Amino acid sequence: MSSASPSSTSRRAESLDRRHIERRELISRWLLPAVERLLEEQTYPSLTVDQMVAEAELSRSTFYNYFEDKSDLLRALTGDVMSTIVDATRMWWQLAPSGTKDEFHAALAHLFAIYSPHTTLMRAVAESISHDARVREEFMAYMASGQQGIADYIRTGQTAGVLRTDLDADATAAWLTWMMERGLSQLSLGSGEYEPERVLAAVVDILWKALH
Incomplete structure (x- = not known):
């Protein structure tokens, strides 16, 4: 044979x-x-x-x-959850330049809805990136993807004459990416007086006024 x-x-x-x-x-x-x-x-x-x-x-x-161990599991969980969150964020990035504030609100509400169930895991990831290089590498790659998506959204809006042309798209996107990451981590579930709808309405106002 x-x-x-x-x-x-x-x-x-x-x-x-x-x-x-x-x-x-x-x-x-x-x-x-x-x-x-x-x-x-x-x-x-x-x-x-x-x-x-x-x-x-x-x-x-x-x-x-x-x-291999629980660090390997955390990397796997990070990949699954961050992929889902980045996909949810695309609803914002893909808004038409002429999109209304209500549409902007709906896009961010979708992001909050996807992120909130995973808040405890994302906090664990944030705590781990200081001492786990592989978790940090994966996390930073997803953050870079998010930053690029927001920068492209700003440039598209600037070209269309809808968003402020005096904004540095890349630097603004970097600030907004990290602001959203920390804000979602700390506030998306709501605690005390900061209920989710209040937090969502506030961030919609902040971003809308900053960009338009």
Whole structure:
């Protein structure tokens, strides 16, 4: 019997790798709500793998089949959640230059709705970037994507004569990106007198007046 050809062996290896990646993504999504529930009471550094797998009703062996450790899991969770948040932000970036304030409000309301359920995780990510270089690299890449999207939105509006032409699009986008990241992290869920609708209305006014 002839042995398998190098090409067929390579295809099988690629198929196994693809299945492993898909399974890793599935396990990551399964763990996400469990980790976020635990983060309501604890910080990420204080969580153990045993706590996370117990909350998610997974085995330790399953966890370690797909993740090196809990830092590796955090990177996977960061990628999933940040991708979702960046996609939500595109509703803002893709507004027509002549879009109304109500449309602007709707775009930011959508972003708040997507971000709010993941506030505890995003706070954990922000706390981790100071000591986990790989988490920081992934987080910064997503922030750069957001900054570029806002800068392009400003330039499009400036070209159309709708947004202020005296704004430095790149510098303004950098400020707005980090302002939104911190504001969403601290205020999007609402606490005390700062209820979500008040926070949303305030940021819509701030951004609208700054840009127009």
